[in-house]
Amino acid sequence: MLLAGLRGFITGAGAGIGRAIALEMVREGADLYITDLDGTAAERTAAEAQQLRPEAHLYAAPLDVRAAAAVAACVEEAVARLGGLELAVNNAGVSSMGRVVELSEEDWDFNMDVNAKGVFLCCQAEVRALLRLGGRGSIVNIASMAGKKAAPLLAHYSASKFAVIGFTQALALETAEAGIRVNAVCPGYVRTSMQEREVVWEARLRGISQEEVIADYLRAIPLGRLEEPEDVARVVTFLLSDRAAYITGQAIDVNGGAFMA
Numbered sequence: 001m002l003l004a005g006l007r008g009f010i011t012g013a014g015a016g017i018g019r020a021i022a023l024e025m026v027r028e029g030a031d032l033y034i035t036d037l038d039g040t041a042a043e044r045t046a047a048e049a050q051q052l053r054p055e056a057h058l059y060a061a062p063l064d065v066r067a068a069a070a071v072a073a074c075v076e077e078a079v080a081r082l083g084g085l086e087l088a089v090n091n092a093g094v095s096s097m098g099r100v101v102e103l104s105e106e107d108w109d110f111n112m113d114v115n116a117k118g119v120f121l122c123c124q125a126e127v128r129a130l131l132r133l134g135g136r137g138s139i140v141n142i143a144s145m146a147g148k149k150a151a152p153l154l155a156h157y158s159a160s161k162f163a164v165i166g167f168t169q170a171l172a173l174e175t176a177e178a179g180i181r182v183n184a185v186c187p188g189y190v191r192t193s194m195q196e197r198e199v200v201w202e203a204r205l206r207g208i209s210q211e212e213v214i215a216d217y218l219r220a221i222p223l224g225r226l227e228e229p230e231d232v233a234r235v236v237t238f239l240l241s242d243r244a245a246y247i248t249g250q251a252i253d254v255n256g257g258a259f260m261a
């Protein structure tokens with residue numbers, strides 16, 4: 001098991017990619033503090049994970065990553081419950097769609113607050129805890145293919161994910177000496193509720209059918225299938241583990257070849 005004996009904290013793990021990462025981390029031997037804006041969804045993921053490995057120490061709590069004081073308190077609670085901390089995954093994210101000329105200030109703030117500020121607040125609390133605990137640790141932030149390649153109708157989302165990658169690189173430089181690795185992962189077209197919502201919006205904005213939107217996605221993916229949350233989860237657990245001991249400050253593409261840096 002890649003993460004045996006290690007203790008982790010994760011955000012946005014009630015559904016989609018975060019849920020798959022939480023399950024994979026527990027399968028790989030980690031004890032885990034599982035959070036989501038929707039506390040009931042976090043509890044559901046924890047219950048599923050417990051079935052995978054009944055002896056795992058698992059906790060679930062509601063957490064909005066935009067709330068600085070709540071983030072700090074939640075990370076401290078995780079350290080106390082787990083008896084320490086080595087791993088963190090900052091996955092919580094949102095999207096909306098629109099052309100820049102029509103985009104509202106609320107859309108911009110919503111994407112930047114959850115995706116960019118949320119990653120900052122979580123990393124800050126996690127790194128403070130890791131340093132206090134003596135350093136050493138591995139953090140993974142979930143960015144996006146849209147964090148490297150501009151996407152129409154997603155300028156505000158793209159900006160928030162470019163921010164995650166720049167922030168990840170700077171933090172990796174600051175924490176390397178303490179033995180804390182910080183990386184990002186950039187998924188492509190992943191089959192989650194976020195994608196379901198985006199397909200509806202994109203079809204409406206482009207005046208085409210939802211089937212045509214999916215067909216466009218598939219044409220853009222050399223590996224010829226949509227991405228599954230588990231495709232992302234396996235790369236995240238690798239980056240968290242000692243197998244990736246010499247990798248820091250990277251933004252790893254997991255996109256079926258849809259974008260090559």
Ligand SMILES: NC(=O)c1ccc[n+]([C@@H]2O[C@H](COP(=O)([O-])OP(=O)(O)OC[C@H]3O[C@@H](n4cnc5c(N)ncnc54)[C@H](O)[C@@H]3O)[C@@H](O)[C@H]2O)c1
Binds near residue numbers: 015187
């Ligand atoms: N689905 C994709 O195609 C795709 C592609 C690239 C990157 N991503 C990124 O992957 C991450 C997960 O996306 P997903 O597709 O699983 O989305 P999803 O909408 O299916 O799940 C997101 C989860 O995050 C939670 N969440 C939302 N706002 C939150 C907040 N303020 N605080 C805490 N939790 C919150 C939701 O309750 C939900 O459980 C996001 O950062 C997203 O930007 C997704």
